[in-house]
Amino acid sequence: MANKRALPADGEQPDRWEAQLRKGALEMATLACLWRGRLYGLEIIRFLESHSQLVLAEGTIYPILNRLKAEGLLTSEWVEAEAGHPRKYYSLTDAGRQRLSLMAEAWTCFSKGLSHLLEPVLEQQEIHQ
């Protein structure tokens, strides 16, 4: 289920800059997981693993969900499951959807600009290879 590419090899720490970049995008990614509907914590973690390269210590996601809920971007409900214990499902509020739309717009605009800037760098790398 998890995308192998998303998992860093054992003992291989992504460098600090890259780690910061990932952390910075985590809030947006968490909101984005919930765009199509409600999910519980572990589902969000697995979703992030398979759809993005944002691999995280599993504990990290829960305080973030807690904060996003306190900020009114998410709501939560306990749902009884077959597993025998209830699970806490999160969904986006209207404010959350609105925030995510704005973030997605800003992100796309930003990354397009950067990709353009980095084009010559990547071209040169291809030639060297």
Next chain:
Amino acid sequence: MTAETQMESYLTELRLHLGPLTIAEREEIVREISAHVRDSAEESGGSIETVLARLGPVKELAAQYRDGLLIRKASGSLSPLVLLRATLRLATKGIFGILVFFLAILGYAFGGGLVLTALIKPILPANTGVWIENGRLVDSGVLFPPPASPAHEVLGMGYILVALILGSMTLLITTFAIRRSLRLSQRWQSLL
């Protein structure tokens, strides 16, 4: 230790470290983490021990919840004490926090100092004010002794008003700048 007791001891410790939160919040967090551990162990067929290790150290997990609460409370507060406490916590996490902390101290000291001089002016009118010589600023504040002639104080009792306004504005700007930085730090945890 059996898997169950391992999990129980993790949850007990988590509960312990979540002290500042309300009981309802704490129990909800513990319930959610416990559901996670069960689901994750079941899904991977792995041991509770592995799942707990992947969850991270219990102290770190609790600290993330506590920091969230501290910063959330502070970013809506006007109290310098609450704000400074949150900034101090932020300062332990990196250069951005340290910068915010020092600017906060500077802002409070400068703003508070100005307001203080405004209160001192009626008591020590000759020693408090802004002195000018040939159109150039010589000194300002509460001075012992005050600058000698030809430097002269220009504001008189107007100093009270000027110092009060400037001082309060500095305090206000400092307060809102700290609150803004705290909110930013939450959004961009990378800067922490």
